[in-house]
Amino acid sequence: MKVTAEECGGNADKMVRRFLKKVKKEKIMEEVKDRAYFTQKTIIRREAKRNKQRLINKVNQKREMLSKPASFGKRKGNNRR
Helix, strand or coil, X not given: CCCCHHHHCCCHHHHHHHXXXXXXXXXXXXXXXXXXXXXXXXXXXXXXXXXXXXXXXXHHHHHHHHHCCCCXXXXXXXXXX
C-alpha cells in the first residue's frame, strides 16, 4: 500500500489521512488483531454461522416491515383529548 507525495500535493497531513483511510478500507488492523492470538477453526465457523444468521434475521425483519401495510388512523399512545 502506497501513498505518494504526488497524490497529496506534498502535504504530509493529507498523506497520513489518506494512508489511514486506506488501512481502514482494507481492514489491515482488524487482521493484525485477529492474528495476534490463535483462534480455533470451530470458533471461527461458529462466529461465521452466527453472523450469517444475524444477517438473515435482519433482512427478514426489513421484509416484514415493507410487506406490512402502513396504518393510517389512530396512533398508539395518542389517546388524550
